[in-house]
Amino acid sequence: MNDEQDQDKKSGVSRRGFLGATAVAGAAGAGLASGLLGFGAGEAQARARNSGLEFHVAPGELDTYYGFWSGGQSGEIRILGIPSQRELMRIPVFNHESATGWGKTNESKRVLNGSPHTNGDTHHVHLSYENGTYDGRYAFVNDKLNTRVARIRLDIMKPDRITEIPNVAAIHGINPQRWPSTEYLFCSGEMIIPLPNDGRHLDEPEHYWTLMTALDAETMDVKWQVWVDGNMDNLVTDYSGKYVGATCYNSGRGVTLAEMMGPERDWAVFFNVPAIEKAVAEGDFTTIGDSPVPVVDGRGAAEGGTAYTLYVPVPRSPHGLNSSPDKKYVIASGKLSPTVTIMEWSKVDDWFAGKLNDPRDTVLAEPEVGLGPLHTTFDGRGNAYTSVFLDSQVVKWNIDDALRAARGEQVNYIRQKLDIHYQIGHIMASMAETVEADGKWLVALNKFSKDRFIPVGPLRPENEQLIDISGEEMKLVHDGPAFPEPHDVVMVRADLVRPARVWSRDDPFFAETAERARQDGVDLERDNTVIRDGNKVRVYMTSLAPNFGLTEFSVKQGDEVTVTVTNLDRIEDVAHGFALVNHGVNMEISPQQTASITFAANKPGVHWYYCSWFCHALHMEMSGRMLVESA
Numbered sequence: 001m002n003d004e005q006d007q008d009k010k011s012g013v014s015r016r017g018f019l020g021a022t023a024v025a026g027a028a029g030a031g032l033a034s035g036l037l038g039f040g041a042g043e044a045q046a047r048a049r050n051s052g053l054e055f056h057v058a059p060g061e062l063d064t065y066y067g068f069w070s071g072g073q074s075g076e077i078r079i080l081g082i083p084s085q086r087e088l089m090r091i092p093v094f095n096h097e098s099a100t101g102w103g104k105t106n107e108s109k110r111v112l113n114g115s116p117h118t119n120g121d122t123h124h125v126h127l128s129y130e131n132g133t134y135d136g137r138y139a140f141v142n143d144k145l146n147t148r149v150a151r152i153r154l155d156i157m158k159p160d161r162i163t164e165i166p167n168v169a170a171i172h173g174i175n176p177q178r179w180p181s182t183e184y185l186f187c188s189g190e191m192i193i194p195l196p197n198d199g200r201h202l203d204e205p206e207h208y209w210t211l212m213t214a215l216d217a218e219t220m221d222v223k224w225q226v227w228v229d230g231n232m233d234n235l236v237t238d239y240s241g242k243y244v245g246a247t248c249y250n251s252g253r254g255v256t257l258a259e260m261m262g263p264e265r266d267w268a269v270f271f272n273v274p275a276i277e278k279a280v281a282e283g284d285f286t287t288i289g290d291s292p293v294p295v296v297d298g299r300g301a302a303e304g305g306t307a308y309t310l311y312v313p314v315p316r317s318p319h320g321l322n323s324s325p326d327k328k329y330v331i332a333s334g335k336l337s338p339t340v341t342i343m344e345w346s347k348v349d350d351w352f353a354g355k356l357n358d359p360r361d362t363v364l365a366e367p368e369v370g371l372g373p374l375h376t377t378f379d380g381r382g383n384a385y386t387s388v389f390l391d392s393q394v395v396k397w398n399i400d401d402a403l404r405a406a407r408g409e410q411v412n413y414i415r416q417k418l419d420i421h422y423q424i425g426h427i428m429a430s431m432a433e434t435v436e437a438d439g440k441w442l443v444a445l446n447k448f449s450k451d452r453f454i455p456v457g458p459l460r461p462e463n464e465q466l467i468d469i470s471g472e473e474m475k476l477v478h479d480g481p482a483f484p485e486p487h488d489v490v491m492v493r494a495d496l497v498r499p500a501r502v503w504s505r506d507d508p509f510f511a512e513t514a515e516r517a518r519q520d521g522v523d524l525e526r527d528n529t530v531i532r533d534g535n536k537v538r539v540y541m542t543s544l545a546p547n548f549g550l551t552e553f554s555v556k557q558g559d560e561v562t563v564t565v566t567n568l569d570r571i572e573d574v575a576h577g578f579a580l581v582n583h584g585v586n587m588e589i590s591p592q593q594t595a596s597i598t599f600a601a602n603k604p605g606v607h608w609y610y611c612s613w614f615c616h617a618l619h620m621e622m623s624g625r626m627l628v629e630s631a
Contacts, residue, residue: 055083055468057083057084057086062081062494063081063082064493065081065430065491065492065493065494066080066492067079067080067081067082067489067490067491067492068127068139068490070122070123070141070488070489071093072121072123072484072486072487073119073121073145073484073485074483075092075119075121075143075145076093076097076120076122077091078090078091078486079091079157082443082491083466083477083478085464085478085480091152091158093143093159093162094120094121094145095120096118096119098586099588100588101586101595104585104587104597106512106597106598107513110512111158111162113162115146115162115164117145120145120146121143121144121145123141123142123144123172123173123488124141124142124172124174124234124487124488125139125140125141125489126141126174126433127154127176127490128176128182128217129176129177129181130180131180131181132179132327132435132436133435133436133496134431134434135181135182135496136497136498137153137154139152141174142171142172142174142187144170144190147168147169149162149163149165149174149215149220150162151220153509154497154498155500160508161219161220162220163215163222165187165189165213165222166293167189167196167288167291168191168193168213169191169192169197170190170191171190171213172233172234173187173188173190173235173246174186174187174235175235175237175244176237177217177237178237178239179238179239179240180241184214184215184273185215185220186212186213186214186237186271187212187215187235188210188232189210189211190210190232191231192205192210192230192231193210194208195289196289205255208255209228209253210231211228212226212228212232212244212271222293223294224276224285224294224295225293225295226271226276226296226297226298228269228309229251229253229267229269229300230248230249230253230267230269230301231248231249233246233249233318233319233321234246234247234319234321234375236321236323236330237323238323238348239345239435240345241273242273242349243270243272243273244270244273245269246271246321247314247319247320247332248267248268248311248318249266249318249319251263251265251266251267251301260317261316264315264316265314265315265316266313266314266315266316267301267313267314268311268312268318268321268343269301269305269309269310270309270348271298271308272307272352275352276296276308279307280294280296284296305359307352311359312343312359312360314334314341314363315336315337315366316337317334317335317336318335318341319333319335319373319374320332320375321333322377322378324384324399325378325432325434326382326435328344328346329343329345330343330348331376333373333374333386333387334373335372335373337373338368338373339366339368339369340366340373340376342363342364342366342367342399342403343362343363343364347362350362364403364406365405365406367397367405367406367413369388370390370393371388372389372391373389373395374388374425374426376427377427377432377442378429378437379432379438379439379469380436380437380439381439382398383396383397383398384396384398385397385427385429385469387420387426387427387444388424389423389425391417392419392423392446393418393419393424394418394467395417395418396414396415396417396418396469396474397413397414398413398415401413416473416474418467421446421449421450421452421479422449422463423446423447424445425445425446426445426487427442428442428443428488428489428490428491429443429469429491430493431491431492431493432491433490438493441466441469442468442469443464443465443466444465445464445482445488445489446462446463447462447485448463449461449462449463452479452481459484462482462484462485462486463481463482464482464486465478465479466478466480502570502590502591502592503567503590505525510596513594513595517540520538520540522540524540524566525568526542527540528542528549528550535556535558535560536559536562537555537559537560537561537601538564539563539564540566541563541565541566542566542568543565543566543568543622544567544569545615545616545619546615546616546617546621546622547622548622548624550624551623551625552624552626554626554629555601555626555629556601556628556631557602557630558602559600559628560598560600560601561600562597563578563585563596563598563609564594564595565587565589565594566589566593566594567591567593569591569615570591570592573591574615575588575590576588576613576622577589577612578595578609578611578612579609579611579612580607580609581607581608582603584599585599585609588613601628604628604630606626606627606628608623608624608625608626609623609624609625610623
C-alpha cells in the first residue's frame with residue numbers, strides 16, 4: 001500500500017472520491033479547507049466530499065438563484081447561476097460589444113443616446129421592488145466613469161434607458177426605492193466639483209460640492225437633486241419609502257489624500273424624500289448653470305442637518321451602508337475604523353419629527369468586527385455578515401447581541417470569522433436586500449487571487465468565493481475566477497425573474513426600426529427588398545435557418561447603407577447574426593427580433609455577409625453578397 005492509499009484509509013476518504021467532490025464543490029484542497037475552517041485534513045476531505053454532493057448542480061438541472069454582477073471596467077453586467085457559479089450571460093450596457101453589436105446597431109445607439117463614450121465602469125447593480133422584494137422588472141446599474149445610470153429590462157436582458165446625470169461627477173452609489181414600489185432611483189455623486197463647473201472656480205475647493213439625484217424609475221428622467229456636504233459613497237433606501245441614506249467621506253472637502261483622511265469622523269447622511277418633494281412642488285429650489293433640474297439645498301452638516309437632510313457623525317471614511325431585512329436598522333461600515341455603526345430607521349424618523357437634538361442619538365451601537373470593514377449583508381435570522389478588507393475575512397455577528405453588548409451586557413456577538421482569499425470587497429447574501437432574505441448563500445468578491453489559480457500573466461483574475469450560510473457555521477464551497485473588476489452582486493431567487501423565451505414582434509425595443517419600415521411600405525415578416533433614397537440605401541431582409549431572405553444586394557461606393565434583419569425563427573435558441581466582412585459590422589438577431597445597423601459602403605467590390613451565430617447544420621452556407629459599384 002502506497003502513502004496516498006494509506007492516508008486514504010486513515011481518513012476514510014478515497015482519492016477518487018475526494019477529487020470528485022472538490023471538482024464539484026470548487027474547493028481548492030484539504031490543506032486550504034483545514035486552514036480556512038479550522039479542522040484536520042481528513043475531516044476537511046470528508047466535508048468537501050459531503051458539501052460537494054449536497055451543492056452539486058448536475059447537467060440538466062437548473063440553478064435556484066440568479067446572480068447579477070457588475071462588470072467593473074468592462075462596463076457590462078454579468079449573470080451567473082447560483083450555486084453552480086456558471087456564467088450564463090454578459091449584458092453589454094455602457095461598453096461596445098462585438099458579438100451582439102451593442103454600440104453598433106441602431107437600436108443600441110438609441111439607448112446610448114449618441115454618447116461618444118465607448119466604455120464604462122459599472123459598480124452597483126440593484127433590482128426594482130414591489131413591497132420590499134424584487135418584482136422582476138428591471139435592473140439598474142451605474143457608470144462611475146462617465147456619470148451615467150442605466151436601466152436593464154429583465155425580460156430581454158438588455159438596457160432600454162441610459163441617463164446622463166447633470167451637475168455631478170462620477171455616479172457611485174445607486175439604490176431603488178423599495179416601498180411600496182420603485183418610483184425613484186437614487187444616485188449619489190461621488191467627486192466634488194465647482195457648481196456650476198464652468199471654469200470659474202478651477203482651484204477653489206471651497207466652491208466644490210456634490211448632489212444626490214432622484215430619477216423617475218419609469219421614465220429615467222431626472223426629477224430633482226439635493227446639494228450636500230462631502231463626497232458621497234454607497235447608498236441605501238429604507239422599507240417605508242421615506243428615506244434614502246448615503247455614506248459620506250471627505251467631510252472637510254479636501255482635494256488631496258491627506259486632506260480627505262484628515263477628519264476623525266465623517267457622516268452618514270439621510271434624505272427626507274417627502275420633504276424634498278414638497279419643497280420642489282412649492283418652488284423652494286434653485287437650478288445650476290444650464291440645467292433645469294430643481295436643486296434643493298441640503299447642506300448643513302455643522303448643524304446636524306436641515307429639513308431635508310440628517311448628518312450622523314460616524315468613524316472616518318465610511319463605505320458601505322446597508323438596511324436590515326427586518327426594516328429596523330441601517331448599518332454603516334467604518335473602513336478606517338474596526339467598527340460598524342448600527343443606526344435605527346425609527347430614530348431617523350424621530351430626528352425629522354424634531355424629537356431628537358443630537359444626530360448621534362440615532363446610533364444604537366458601534367461594535368468592533370475587524371480591520372477594514374467595507375460592506376454588510378444579512379441572513380434574515382438576525383445575523384449580519386461584514387466584509388473586512390485588511391483581515392481578509394467574512395465576519396458573522398448577531399445584531400441583537402451587539403446591541404446587548406452596547407448596553408453593557410457580557411455577551412459575545414461575534415459568531416464566526418471565515419478567512420477569505422484575498423482582500424475582500426463587496427459581499428452579498430441571497431435575497432439580503434429584501435424583506436425575504438433567506439440566508440442560503442453568500443458571495444465574497446475578492447480583489448486579489450494571487451495563488452488561487454494557474455497564472456495568466458501580470459493581470460490576474462479576481463477571486464469570487466461562494467459560502468454556504470444555511471447552518472450555524474459558514475462553509476466555503478467554491479472558488480471562481482472573475483475577470484477584473486466586478487464590484488457588487490445581487491442574488492435573486494430564480495422564480496422572481498421571468499425572461500422572455502423569444503421576442504415579441506411588437507416589442508418597443510425595436511419599435512422605431514419597425515416604424516421606419518412601415519414608412520417605407522415594408523412588411524418586416526414578409527418582404528425582402530431594397531429601398532433607395534439618394535445615397536441612402538435601406539436593405540430589408542428576413543432570416544430563417546439556414547437562409548437570408550436576400551442573398552445579394554447592390555449599392556454604390558459612398559452610399560450610407562442600413563441593413564435591417566428580422567429573424568422569423570420561433571424556436572428558442574435559434575439566434576442569427578449579420579456579419580459583413582471587412583466592414584466592422586456584426587449584430588445578433590434572436591428569434592422574432594428585428595435589428596438594424598448602418599454603415600458606409602466605401603470599398604468597391606464584392607463583400608460577403610454571413611450568419612455569425614451558429615444556427616443550423618448548413619450554418620456555413622448561410623451567406624450573401626453585397627456588390628459595391630465603383631464611384
